Amino acid sequence: MDSLWNSYTANIAYAISQLCIAIIMGGLYFLAPTERSTRYWALSGLLSIFGSTLTAFSISKFGHLPLITGSTLMIAAMTAKWWGTQAFFGKHPAHVGWYLILGFFITYSLSVLLQLTVGIRTLLFSLMLAVLMFLNVVEVIKARGIRLSFANSLVIIAYTLAAADFILRGILAISGGIDLAPQSHDPINVFGLYLIPMWCNLLGSLGLxxxxxxxxxxxxxxxxxxxxLTKLYNRRALVNLGRREVDLALRYQKPISxxxxxxxxxxxVNDTYGHDVGDKVLRSVALTLSNTCRNTDIIGRYGGEELCILCPHTTTEEAIALGDRVLEAMRNLRHPACDNRQVTCSLGLYTWNPHIDLATSWEAMLHRADTALYAAKAAGRNCMLQYNIEADRQNQ
Structure with missing residues (x-):
């Protein structure tokens, strides 16, 4: 039964698991070479394989170099995983990672050359791995906050458990509570050094x-x-949201603009400066509208340079005040890409009043707002006109 707890077998199992992770991450990298995170995660798996293998070789009397190199590669592997997590969240890999690797290499080499106890070396190695695992956890929490998905939670749980395992193993090592020899059959050593980290790494990598x-x-x-281009709602989403909001307005008899x-x-602008500049102007206009409108307003690109703003629970007076703010914001906006040119806008407004107007559809409301827009353009542009429902009734 003791052979079941052989460290060599556990080491092989750990190396195979890391190889699988490296292959999967490497495959993702080749599918999407511009994705930096998978590159680092694949590198982490490869470094773990070489590192764990070299540390096992150290028992075969090859001197101190395999032990030092293997341990440093294990630290580099977890650092690469941290860099990959940073890259996933759009950050540049922290240069401090290089200092952590170099610092560990120097400190660990001295501990081996000075023939410090195995317990001290194990504590140093375990604490460094625990720190790097916690750095992965911190990156996820900083990026996601309390809004954690299943994948985020899996990463946090896996690397927190792994860090706790290494801290506990370091404490037991310094107190002499376990047999740290790689060839030992101590279940605590085998589980703590290989099996628990293997399971946590698999779960953590699955979470990533x-x-x-x-x-x-x-x-x-x-x-x-x-x-x-504009990051606003597209026409399809705008229509779906518009129909939904109009149905809610009709059902609960609330105004909508x-x-x-x-x-x-x-x-x-397009003819003078080119379509690339026109795209920059559209992006700038979209950002200005997003900053000017309220959080409850729905803004979408209806087509070309035509945009739509849907305002639930908004009366005529409130809509006119919002329209004035939009016009003013557009007049104050200058576009550096086209010689600080001013690009104004025309607005057409329709407000459905549940106390006056009969129930109507989203398409009918949109048509009325569009009719008011063409009237504003005919009136000289750079202004806002409201659809005249009374004139509509007289025509009927």
Whole structure:
């Protein structure tokens, strides 16, 4: 039965698990070479394989070099995993990681050359790994806060347990509570050094993979409902949201306002400065609208330079005040890409009043706002006009 707890067997199992992780992460990197996080995670798996193998060789009387090199590679592996987590959240890998690797290499080499006890070396190695695992956990918590997904939680739990395991093993090592010889059959040593880290690493790596796939799914969902250029809602999402908000307004008899917005003489910007500059102007306008409108307002790109603002629970007076703010913000906006040119806008407004107007559809409301927009453009642009429902009734 003692052979079941052989450190060699556990080491091989650990190396195989790391190889699987490296292959999967490497495959993801080759599928998406611009994704830096998978590159670091794949590198982490490879370094773990070489590191754990070299530390096992140290018992075969090859001198101190395999032990020192292998232990340093294990630290480098966890550092690479931390760098990958940083890259996943859009950060540049922290240069302090290099100092941690170098500092460990120097300190650990001295501890071996000075023939300090195995317990002290184990404590040093365990604490450094624990610190790096906690750094991974901190990156996830800083990026996600309390809004943790299943994948985020899995990463946090896995690396917290692994860090706790290494801290406990370091404490037991310094107190002489376990047999630290690699060839020992001590279950605590085998579990603490190989099996628990292997399971936690597998779970942590699975969590990182799930985080990666989560980001892809969220990005696709975002692109399905948002305009790629302006980051506002696209036409399909705008129509779906518009119909929903109109249905809610009709059901609960609440006012709702709709703006149609068109940039004045935008074709001139494209013809004079090029479409790239026109795109920059559109992005700047979209950002200005997002900052000017309220959190409850729904802003979308209806087509070309035509935008739509949907304002639930908004009366005529409130909508007019918002429209005035939008016009003023657009007049104050200058665009450096086209010689600080001013690009104004025209607004068409329609407000459905549950106490006056009959129930109508989203399409009808949008048409009325669009009619008011064309009237504003005909009136000289750079202004806002409201749809005249009374004139509509007289025509009937």
């Amino acid at each position: 993979l799930l985080m990666y796939f989560e980001s892809i799914i969220l990005e696709k969902e975002h692109l399905a409902s948002h305009d790629e 709709i703006f149609m917005l068109d940039l004045d003489h935008f074709k001139l």
